[in-house]
Structures are given as structure tokens and as C-alpha cells.
Amino acid sequence: MMKTTAQIEIERVDTLIITVGTRQVGWRSKDGVVRCFGADGDRGHPPHINQLYQELGIERGFYEPSITSMSWSVRDLGSRYYEYCQEWLGGDFSSVELLLDHKIISDSVTKGLNHIILWATNQPETVPWNYRRADTCWLAQLMKGKINMTWPGVKVDVLELKVNANDRHAIREEFENFIWPFALEQREKSPLNEFVLMIENKGSIPAIAESLEICAAALVREFQVINASPIEPPNSYPASENGMLSAVLSQTYEMVPLSEYFWPLERSRIISAWERGDFQEAQVWLSAHQSRHKPLYQLAGYLALSTNWEIVRFAQNKQIENGWLRSRLVEQLAGAEQVQQWRDQLLELRTNPGLQTWETVFLIELQLKRQNYTTTFMQFSQTVERLLYLRSEQENWLGKNIISLPPNFDPYGKPYQPGFYGLINGWCKLENIRESDKWYKLLHGIRFKRNDLIHKATPVTLQEMQLLWSNNGFPKVSESPEFLMKLIVESLRKVCDRHLQIPQQPLSRSLYAWALEILRSEVGSL
Numbered sequence: 001m002m003k004t005t006a007q008i009e010i011e012r013v014d015t016l017i018i019t020v021g022t023r024q025v026g027w028r029s030k031d032g033v034v035r036c037f038g039a040d041g042d043r044g045h046p047p048h049i050n051q052l053y054q055e056l057g058i059e060r061g062f063y064e065p066s067i068t069s070m071s072w073s074v075r076d077l078g079s080r081y082y083e084y085c086q087e088w089l090g091g092d093f094s095s096v097e098l099l100l101d102h103k104i105i106s107d108s109v110t111k112g113l114n115h116i117i118l119w120a121t122n123q124p125e126t127v128p129w130n131y132r133r134a135d136t137c138w139l140a141q142l143m144k145g146k147i148n149m150t151w152p153g154v155k156v157d158v159l160e161l162k163v164n165a166n167d168r169h170a171i172r173e174e175f176e177n178f179i180w181p182f183a184l185e186q187r188e189k190s191p192l193n194e195f196v197l198m199i200e201n202k203g204s205i206p207a208i209a210e211s212l213e214i215c216a217a218a219l220v221r222e223f224q225v226i227n228a229s230p231i232e233p234p235n236s237y238p239a240s241e242n243g244m245l246s247a248v249l250s251q252t253y254e255m256v257p258l259s260e261y262f263w264p265l266e267r268s269r270i271i272s273a274w275e276r277g278d279f280q281e282a283q284v285w286l287s288a289h290q291s292r293h294k295p296l297y298q299l300a301g302y303l304a305l306s307t308n309w310e311i312v313r314f315a316q317n318k319q320i321e322n323g324w325l326r327s328r329l330v331e332q333l334a335g336a337e338q339v340q341q342w343r344d345q346l347l348e349l350r351t352n353p354g355l356q357t358w359e360t361v362f363l364i365e366l367q368l369k370r371q372n373y374t375t376t377f378m379q380f381s382q383t384v385e386r387l388l389y390l391r392s393e394q395e396n397w398l399g400k401n402i403i404s405l406p407p408n409f410d411p412y413g414k415p416y417q418p419g420f421y422g423l424i425n426g427w428c429k430l431e432n433i434r435e436s437d438k439w440y441k442l443l444h445g446i447r448f449k450r451n452d453l454i455h456k457a458t459p460v461t462l463q464e465m466q467l468l469w470s471n472n473g474f475p476k477v478s479e480s481p482e483f484l485m486k487l488i489v490e491s492l493r494k495v496c497d498r499h500l501q502i503p504q505q506p507l508s509r510s511l512y513a514w515a516l517e518i519l520r521s522e523v524g525s526l
Contacts, residue, residue, distance in 0.1 A: 010226055010255060010291060013108040014186060014196045017179075018101055018143075019212055020120040020136040021203025022074045025143055026097035026247045027081060029055055033240050034097050036247040037074055037081075037139055046237050046245040052077055056084065063129040070129055078138025085145060093145030100203055100230040100250050101143075105151065108198060108228075115155045115186075118143055121208070122160040131165065136204075161208065168207045175215040183223050196224045203230075213258070220259040220288040229254045259288035271519050277366035277512070279304040295330050296515050298323075306508040307363060311356045314508070315349040334514060345507040354500040357386045362509040364488060368481050374453065377460040380488055381420075381450040384443065387496045388423035394497060395430075402426045420447050427495060438473030439494065445472050 018024075022038030029035055029051075041047035053060040053072075058080065064070040085093050098105065105116065120140035123132045137160050144156045159178070163170040187195040199216050201209040216225045230250040237245040266285050273282035283300035290297050302324070305314040314320075321343065324330060331339050349355045360383045367376040397403045403418050403426035405411070418426070424443045427433075433440050445468045452458045462481065469487050470476050478484075493502065505513075 010111060010196070010198075012194075012196050013111045013113045013198050013226070014190070014194075015115040015117065016105065016108055016113055016198045016200065016228075017117045017119060017212065017216075018199075019201045019204035019208050020118050020140045020143065021100075021205070022134055022136060022139070024098070024100050024136070024203040025078075025139045026099045026249075027052060027055075028095045028097055031242060031244065033242070033244045033246040034099075034248070036099060036237075037077055037142075039237070039247065040073065048247070049073065049077060052081070056080060063133060070133065073133040075133050075135040075138060078136070078142060082138050082141045082145070085142070091145070093142065093149050096142045096146035097247070097249060098143060098146060099247055100232070101200060102249050103251055104198075104200060104228045104230065104253050105147065105154075109151050109154060113154060113198075116147060116157070118156065118158045119204075119208075119212070120158060120160055121165050121204075122162050123165055124162055127164055135165075165205055166207050168211055171208055172211040172215060175211055176218075179215050179219065183219055187223070194224075196226070198226045198228050200228045200230065217258045217261065220257075220262065221284075222287070224288075224290055225258045226291065227256045227258055229256070257289070257291040259291070263289060263292065267519065271516070274300075274512070274516050274519060276370055277303075277307055277363075279307060293518070295324065295327060295333065296518065299511060299515055303508055303512060306359060307366070309360070309363070311349075311359045314359075315346060315356065321346055333518065338514070342507065342510065345503060345510075349507055352500075353390055354387070354497050355503075357383060357390065358492075358496070358500070358502060359506045359508055360386075361489060361492065362506045362512065365485055365509070368485055368488075371462075371481075373462050373465060374460045377449065377465055378453060380492075381446050383492060384446060384495055385420045385423060387492060388420075388427055389418070391495075391497050392418060392423060392426060397426050397430070402430050420450070441472035442468060442474070442491065443495075 023036055024038070026034040026036045035048035035052050035055075036045070037049065037052065039045035039048035041050070050060060060072050062068065062071050085091065085096070089095075105113070118140040120136040122135050122137040125132075137158075140158045140160075144158055147154060147156050161171060161174055163174060165171075183195055183197060187193055197216065197219065199212055201212045204212075213227065216227075219225050231252045231254060232250055233248050235248075237247055240246040266289070270282050270285045270289075273279070273285065279300040283297060283304065286293055286297040286300055298319075302314060302317060302320055305311075305317070325339055325343050325346070334342075349359070360379060364376055364379045364383065367373075367379060392398065392403060395402075398405070398416065398418075403422050405416055409416060421444075424440075424447060427443075428435075428437070428440050431439075435441075449460065449464070449468065453460060462484070463479075466479065466484055474487075496502070503510075
């Protein structure tokens with residue numbers, strides 16, 4: 001089944017950015033009631049602000065004595081409780097409660113979270129007190145104190161937005177100037193050259209929440225960015241034992257990778273790149289969707305090795321054997337039987353030059369699909385020669401006089417490397433194939449065509465490839481690339497080692513087809 005965004009599994013978090021809102025922080029009073037610094041008796045909230053002033057023995061005042069709507073609020077109350085924790089409690093912030101973020105931070109610390117940025121408001125004096133009184137700069141300091149006490153290994157920075165909290169342009173500029181350079185710097189410091197950012201912007205006003213999300217979304221091509229959204233309890237202020245309304249902490253949250261917003265558009269591009277065998281391009285697009293398709297992102301990097309003819313490096317990559325093929329997600333998607341089959345193929349491929357050469361069948365197929373007929377033919381002719389050469393080595397054609405040394409060859413110099421002409425004639429001699437035989441004509445036709453391609457830069461068309469078979473005694477072939485591919489495979493089977501256990505399909509071809517099916521069907525969404 002496809003997982004919902006609430007079920008998405010995040011393996012790692014490096015930094016968490018929280019935009020601090022007025023109802024983000026609570027205080028556990030001596031009577032056991034948790035009072036929220038942003039609950040002021042309006043909109044169905046209890047009058048916690050008045051009660052918190054009373055707890056300090058302070059009468060709540062006004063910024064403008066003549067204006068009753070300008071009473072002290074979050075900014076003033078937060079500064080007084082911060083001073084109370086520092087001066088009277090000796091730096092003890094244990095009574096502070098993280099109403100929205102405790103669960104998010106606790107879970108993220110187990111996934112490597114080591115840095116939290118608290119982004120608060122501290123508007124300039126040009127902004128009227130009616131708005132400045134709700135600034136959250138001191139609430140952020142209370143949160144920092146609580147986090148430092150609860151998770152001492154986590155670094156906490158408080159950053160202040162010193163612009164009008166409704167000025168979207170100025171806010172976005174502040175975020176843009178910070179987030180991109182910061183993310184690049186953190187990735188450079190990472191031993192794995194990776195950086196995973198989580199944001200929590202639920203508590204802040206819309207202008208700040210939207211600006212952070214937009215700026216963070218701009219990072220998804222380079223970094224993993226997740227939005228963690230706390231889910232508030234249905235009743236945020238249930239009655240306590242003494243009848244007072246007490247704030248409760250959020251116990252659940254939803255995680256949405258910001259790349260999800262781009263998935264409907266980018267999925268088609270990923271499929272297109274995968275179909276073409278352009279795994280480097282596919283990996284670039286998949287980099288933003290690792291929370292959804294991390295196994296495919298990793299596989300794209302491995303398959304890019306094979307398409308660069310680095311078959312041995314692909315086969316000997318320990319990360320594939322000990323990491324990717326042992327991944328719980330891969331087994332969940334492919335099944336234990338399929339994974340074991342891939343593992344067996346990989347181990348055999350690692351030490352078998354014949355199977356390593358057979359992997360190029362997949363590369364030929366990709367080029368044929370892309371209508372790169374010249375490259376298709378070149379890879380095909382090289383594979384024929386490679387298979388013949390391997391047989392000459394394994395079966396000692398030189399020692400058995402199946403192929404002969406040139407008259408002027410120095411036996412004390414470098415070992416003799418037979419050319420394509422000698423390999424073809426040696427194979428025909430071994431198989432008792434006469435010059436009039438269609439296979440003799442086909443192989444030398446391939447050689448002639450390859451020489452023209454190399455010496456004269458003569459391109460090869462689909463029709464010219466098909467004529468290699470039909471003009472040399474084979475039945476007239478269908479004019480379809482699919483039928484031509486069957487002839488290519490048949491010809492490669494003909495010349496390869498008769499004892500080679502050819503798999504039903506090359507390992508790279510099997511992995512390619514499996515991943516493509518997932519991308520097309522979305523069965524594997526994570």
C-alpha cells in the first residue's frame with residue numbers, strides 16, 4: 001500500500017528550525033496547572049496570562065496607560081519569566097513546557113538532531129506596541145533554556161526577525177539570506193556530505209510560516225527538507241484536578257517532505273530519464289524525493305556505473321551487497337526471494353568475466369530504445385569481440401593452434417593480443433564453420449561495418465543493421481527494433497562460452513525493470 005504523508009519514515013534529522021509563536025510555550029505552575037503564555041482569555045482560551053502575572057506577584061500593566069487594549073502581553077511576560085528562571089531559580093528552566101514541539105524534538109534527537117534554530121520576532125520600534133507586545137523573542141529564550149536542560153547535547157540558536165511581522169517581502173529576504181548559505185555550510189561539515197533540514201512553522205503568524213516554507217522548499221533539489229506539523233489535542237485546555245484549565249502538550253505530528261509538492265510534475269521526468277537509461281539525471285530528480293523513493297535514488301547511482309561500462313566496479317561495490325541489498329525497504333518492496341536472487345547474481349558477476357561482458361546486453365538495449373543506432377552497433381560489435389576474446393583465453397586457442405601468431409611476432413615480447421579478424425576465424429575453425437556459412441558472413445560483416453564506422457566515421461542506421469542479417473543468409477527480419485534486439489541476443493549467445501550460465505536477464509536489466517515498474521505504478525511509495 002502507498003504510505004500517507006503522516007506515515008513517512010525519516011531516518012535522519014540534522015537541524016530543526018522552529019518559528020516561535022505566542023502559544024508555543026507553557027509554564028507548569030506550583031499548583032500543577034500548565035499555563036500557556038499566549039492564552040489571554042480570548043477566543044475560548046483561559047486567562048493564563050493574567051494568572052502567570054499573579055504567580056509572579058505582579059499586577060499586569062499597560063504599554064499605553066490610557067489604552068486598555070495595550071496591556072502587557074507575551075513580550076513582557078516572557079522577559080519576566082526568563083529573568084525569574086535565571087535570577088531566582090539559578091538557571092532552572094524545568095517548569096517551561098514545549099507545548100507544540102516536545103514530541104518532535106524528542107523523536108528527532110534519536111535520529112541525530114544536534115542543532116535547533118528558534119526563529120522569533122523582535123519587531124523594530126517603528127511598529128506600534130499593539131503589535132510589538134506579541135513578539136516572541138523572550139519565549140524563544142525560555143524554549144532554549146528548556147531544550148538545553150532536557151537535551152544537553154543539542155545546540156540551540158535564537159535568531160530574531162527584526163522586521164515588521166506582516167512584511168512578507170522583508171521576512172522572506174531574511175530567510176533567504178540565511179537558509180541557503182547555512183545549508184551549504186552544514187553539508188560541507190558533514191562526513192557524508194549530506195544535510196537534512198526539518199522545519200516546524202505551525203505556531204507562527206501566516207506571513208512568517210509561509211515565508212519559511214517557501215524558502216525551505218527552494219532547497220529540495222539539493223537537500224532533504226521535511227515540514228513537521230504538530231497536531232494539537234482536540235481539547236487543548238482540559239480541566240485539571242483542581243478545576244483549573246491546563247494546557248496539554250501535543251503528542252502527535254505529521255511529517256510532509258516539501259518535495260511532495262513537486263512530485264506530480266517531477267515523477268514524469270524521473271520516469272523519462274529512467275526509461276532512457278540516463279540514471280545520473282534520474283538521480284538528480286530523485287534527490288529531492290528520498291523520503292519517498294530512497295532505494296531508487298541509491299539504485300540510480302549504482303546503475304550509472306554500469307552504463308559507463310564500469311561493470312566490475314558496479315559488481316564489486318560493497319554498498320550494494322552490504323547496504324542496499326540488505327535494506328529493509330528494498331526487501332519490503334521486492335520480496336526476499338527477489339533480493340536473494342539479485343545477491344546471488346551480484347556475487348557471481350563479481351568474479352565471472354563472461355557474465356560481466358553479458359551485462360552489456362542491457363546497455364545495447366538502452367541505446368537501441370533511444371534510437372542511437374551507431375552507438376548500439378558499436379557496443380554490439382565490441383561485445384562480440386570481447387566474448388570471442390574471452391573464449392580464446394579460457395580455451396587456449398593460441399596453444400591449440402586455433403589461432404596463429406603472425407610471422408614476425410616476437411615471442412619474448414608482450415603477450416599476443418589477437419584482433420577481431422583472427423578471433424572470428426579462430427571461432428569458425430573451432431566450430432567447423434565454412435566461409436559460405438551465414439555465421440561466417442555475419443561476423444565478418446559486423447567487422448567490416450565496424451571498421452567503416454571507426455576509420456571513416458560512417459554512421460549506422462537501423463536498416464543497415466538489419467541488412468547485416470538479411471544480406472548474409474538469415475531470414476528476412478522484421479523492421480522493428482525489438483526484433484533486431486532478439487537477433488543481437490541470439491548472435492551473442494552463439495559466440496559466447498557454451499558453458500556460460502546466462503541469466504534470464506542481466507542483473508542491471510533486472511534492477512532497471514523493477515525500479516521502472518515502481519515508478520510507473522507508485523506501488524512502492526514510501
